[in-house]
Amino acid sequence: GGGSGGGGGGDAGADRRIAELERRLQMLEQTVSGGASKIDVLEHEQKLAQLTAQVDRRLNGVRKGMTMIHERVLAVETALSKLPDHLGRFRDRIKGQAQLTSTNTAAIAELQQHVPALNGVCLRGACAAPERTREIPCPCLGSIH
Numbered sequence: 001g002g003g004s005g006g007g008g009g010g011d012a013g014a015d016r017r018i019a020e021l022e023r024r025l026q027m028l029e030q031t032v033s034g035g036a037s038k039i040d041v042l043e044h045e046q047k048l049a050q051l052t053a054q055v056d057r058r059l060n061g062v063r064k065g066m067t068m069i070h071e072r073v074l075a076v077e078t079a080l081s082k083l084p085d086h087l088g089r090f091r092d093r094i095k096g097q098a099q100l101t102s103t104n105t106a107a108i109a110e111l112q113q114h115v116p117a118l119n120g121v122c123l124r125g126a127c128a129a130p131e132r133t134r135e136i137p138c139p140c141l142g143s144i145h
């Protein structure tokens with residue numbers, strides 16, 4: 001009896017150790033199964049590298065687009081800054097054209113006032129010829145002098 005009782009006590013200690021080892025083994029298995037495997041880690045690293053490269057390409061495209069937009073904005077700003085000068089030159093040209101038109105209009109009006117007086121003048125001097133009489137029509141204007 002005593003030997004079996006001691007053996008039983010020894011068996012209980014061994015059983016406790018086995019139970020403890022099984023519990024630790026189960027915890028390790030849970031840790032390993034819950035964590036990522038090396039293959040998963042490598043796949044995630046590859047995906048991350050691909051996404052990083054894709055984001056870099058897109059950012060480079062965005063930078064180029066922003067640069068082009070910036071250049072266009074600068075061109076528009078330059079054109080707008082020159083616009084008052086251009087408008088001033090256009091205004092000066094329009095004023096000059098208006099003055100020229102006014103001068104031409106005055107000259108035309110003056111000529112129109114003299115046209116009735118010119119109707120009686122023979123431009124070739126044919127009416128002043130001694131052989132012509134005043135009752136014969138003038139060959140140049142068709143009027144009688």
